[in-house]
Amino acid sequence: MGKGQDLWKTAKTVIPGGNMLLSKRPEMFLPEQWPAYFSKASGCRVWDLDDRQYVDMSIMGIGCNTLGYGRPEVDEAVKRTVDLGNMSTLNAPEEVELAQRLIALHPWADMARFARSGGEANAISIRIARAASGRDGVALCGYHGWHDWYLAANLGNEEQLAGHLLPGLSPNGVPQSLRGSVFPFTYNKFDMLEELVRTQNIGVIKMEVSRNFDPAPEFLLNVRKLADERNIVLIFDECTSGFRQALGGLHKVYGVDPDMAVFGKALGNGYAVTGVLGKREIMEAAQNTFISSTFWTERIGSVAGIETLKVMEKERSWEKITATGRDITARWQKLGAKYGLPLTTAGLPALTGFGFKSPKAQAYRTLITQEMLARGYLAANMVYVCTEHTPKIVDDYFEALEPIFALIRECEDGRDVMALLKGPVAHSGFTRLN
Numbered sequence: 001m002g003k004g005q006d007l008w009k010t011a012k013t014v015i016p017g018g019n020m021l022l023s024k025r026p027e028m029f030l031p032e033q034w035p036a037y038f039s040k041a042s043g044c045r046v047w048d049l050d051d052r053q054y055v056d057m058s059i060m061g062i063g064c065n066t067l068g069y070g071r072p073e074v075d076e077a078v079k080r081t082v083d084l085g086n087m088s089t090l091n092a093p094e095e096v097e098l099a100q101r102l103i104a105l106h107p108w109a110d111m112a113r114f115a116r117s118g119g120e121a122n123a124i125s126i127r128i129a130r131a132a133s134g135r136d137g138v139a140l141c142g143y144h145g146w147h148d149w150y151l152a153a154n155l156g157n158e159e160q161l162a163g164h165l166l167p168g169l170s171p172n173g174v175p176q177s178l179r180g181s182v183f184p185f186t187y188n189k190f191d192m193l194e195e196l197v198r199t200q201n202i203g204v205i206k207m208e209v210s211r212n213f214d215p216a217p218e219f220l221l222n223v224r225k226l227a228d229e230r231n232i233v234l235i236f237d238e239c240t241s242g243f244r245q246a247l248g249g250l251h252k253v254y255g256v257d258p259d260m261a262v263f264g265k266a267l268g269n270g271y272a273v274t275g276v277l278g279k280r281e282i283m284e285a286a287q288n289t290f291i292s293s294t295f296w297t298e299r300i301g302s303v304a305g306i307e308t309l310k311v312m313e314k315e316r317s318w319e320k321i322t323a324t325g326r327d328i329t330a331r332w333q334k335l336g337a338k339y340g341l342p343l344t345t346a347g348l349p350a351l352t353g354f355g356f357k358s359p360k361a362q363a364y365r366t367l368i369t370q371e372m373l374a375r376g377y378l379a380a381n382m383v384y385v386c387t388e389h390t391p392k393i394v395d396d397y398f399e400a401l402e403p404i405f406a407l408i409r410e411c412e413d414g415r416d417v418m419a420l421l422k423g424p425v426a427h428s429g430f431t432r433l434n
Contacts, residue, residue, distance in 0.1 A: 003049035004036035022429070023062055029380055030369045032423040041069035044388040046378060055377050057397050060384040063240055063351065066266045066321055067311055068388035074269050077307040078300050086299045094302035101309055102277055105248040108257040110280035114273060115296050118239040118264040119145025121274035124291055125262050126204065128278065129233040132285035135203025138182040139196045142208030144237050152178035168429060188216040193223065197230055206235045209250040212346040220256040227259070233282060239264035239274065244350040245322055247313055269308040273301030318350075321385040324394065325349035328383055331398055339409040353382030356408070363417045364408050366426040371407070375400040380426075 008026055012018040018025055026034035035048035044056050046069070060066075067074065099112035113128075115121040122144045130136055144150045154171040155178060183200055185192040187207075196202055205227055209220070227234040236258040241250040243266040251258060259282055264274035276283075312318065329345050329352045336343035342357040356364050365381045372379035377400060383389075411417040 001032065002035060002052075004034070005032065007049065008036040021062065023059065025427075027424075027427045028429065029058075029378075029426055030366060030373060030423065031426060033370065033373065035373075035378075043068045043070070044386055044393065045069070053376065054373070055393060055397065057372075057377050057379040057383050057389075057393075059382065060386050061270050062265070063384045064265045064268070064270045066243065066317055066350070066386050067269045067308065067315075068386045069270065071269050071308075071311065073311050074271070074304055074307045077303050078271060081299050081303045087297070091297060092299040092302055094299060094306055095297070098273075098275070098302045098305045098309075101306065102248075102263070102275055105309075106252075106257075106261065106277055108279065109261070109277040111278060111283035113276045113283070113286060113291070114302065115276070115293070116272040116274060116298075116301055118262070118274055119147055120293075121239065121262045121264055121276050122206075122237060123147040123149060124286075125235050125237075125260050125276045125278075126206065127289055127291055128276070128283060128286045129204040129206075129235055129260060131289045132282040133203030133231070133233050135201050136181055137200045137202040138204040138206055139185055139193055139200070139202050140182055140206040141185050141187050141193075142206075142211060142237060144206060148174045148178060149182065153182045153184050155179040187211075187213065188219050190216075190219055190222050190226075194226065197226060197232070202230070202232055204233045204235060206237060208237050209241055209254065209256075210348065211240070211351075215254065220251075220254050224256050224258075233260060234258045235260040235262065237262050240351065241348060242266060243312060243318060244348055245318055247309075247316075247318060250348070267308060268301055268304040269311075271301055271304035273305045275305070315387060317387050320387050321350040321389075323349075324389050325352045325383070325385045328352055328385070328394060329354070331394075335398070335402060335405050339405045341405060341408060341412065347382070350385040351382070352385070355381060358412065360411065360417055362428060363421065363425050364411070366424075367408065367411075367417060367420055368401070368404050369426065370422060371404045372400060 008018060026036045037049050038046050039049055039051065040047045044060065046054050046056050095114055102112055103109050113124060115124055126138060126149050140153065151169060151171045151174045154169055155174060155176060183196045185196055205223060224234060236249060236251050238249040238261050242248065242263045246252040249261050260276060260278035262276050267273055267275065326349045329349065332345060332354045333343060343354045344357060345352065345354045347353045355361055358364065369380045377397065
C-alpha cells in the first residue's frame, strides 16, 4: 500500500478527518490505494513518499497552480523574501503594490483587503457587505467556504434537516440562531432570486460568476440590475474562476461588474494569498466593524501574488490553459462517442470535467483513477489545467486513458466493474447550486 497510505492511517488517528481539506482526502479519489502524500512537485509532476513519479492530470493543487508546481520566477521571489524576512512589527510594502495591481485590472474597484484562505476572504466580504448595506439577509449561489455565515443555509426545522439545501455540507455546530439569515438560489434561475429579494430582507447577493455552466442570456445583467434597483451589494466569488479565462475575474469576459469580488487559489500559484476587492463606499464599511488577523500581514503571500500576476501577464497564461482545457474536453467527448459511452462535460474550459451517464458512474470514475495511477497518472474525471500541460503530455494522457474507456465499454456490456476494483468506490463530494 506504500508509505502514503500507512501515513494516512496514522493521520486519521491524530487529525480529525485525516487532513484539513475534504478535496484532498484519499477516499475522494481511490480509497486504500491513493498515494495520499507528496515528497516533491515540479511542473505538472508529483512524487509520492515512495519516490514514485506521477503526471498530475487531476486538480493541480486544488486549482492553485495554473503556472505549474514550483514555478521558478515565483519561487525565487519567495526565497528572496525569506532571506530578507517574512514578518516584522512593520507592514510589508508589497501588500500595497498587490492592491494597486489588482485594482488596475478591475477599474470598477477602488480598494482591497487581503487574507490567506478562500473561506476567510469570503467571510470578510460578507461582513463588509452587511455593514455597508445595513441588512443581514444574503442570497447566495455556489460554494463559498466553511464559515458559519454560509453553512447557515443548511439550517432548518427538524423536518427539513434530512434534505440539506447543499447536500454534503453538514451544519452541525452552526448556531441555530443563524437560521433564516442566508437564502440559496439556483444558478440561472433568476426568478428564484427575484422571489428571495421580494420576500426576504436581502442586503447582499453572493455568487460565483460561473462554475459548471455558462450563464443564460441576460442572467448576470439581470442580477446586476436587480442589485442596483434594490440597493443590494453584489459580490462575485472568483476564488476559483479568477485568472483562468481572463487576467483578473471571469466577470470581465461577460462584461458585468460586481460591487465586490473575492480572489484566491491561482492568485499566488500555490502560496497562500486571497484578496477582496470592492468599490470605495462599500469597502470603507470595513472601518465600521472589526476585521483583523496577524497572518494576513505576512509578506510571502503578497510577494507571490505580485510575481504570479507578472508571469501570467507575460505568458498570457489564461489563453493557454483555456485552449488546452477545450482540447481536453473535446477529446473526452470524442473518446466517449468512439466507445458508445454518453458523457456529460461541465466546468470552465480550464476547470473541465466529465461524467458518465450511467448508474455505475462513480464506480467507473474510481476504475479510471485506479488504472491511471498504475500508468503513472493522478487522474479521475476532471483536469484543472496549468501551463505545464503541454500537447505531448495531453497526448500521452489520452493514450493511457483510451484502453480504460474500452474496459468501461465492456462493463456496460455486462462485465462486473466491482470485480475490477481493488478497493472501495471513491466517495462523492458535496452538491453545488451551479
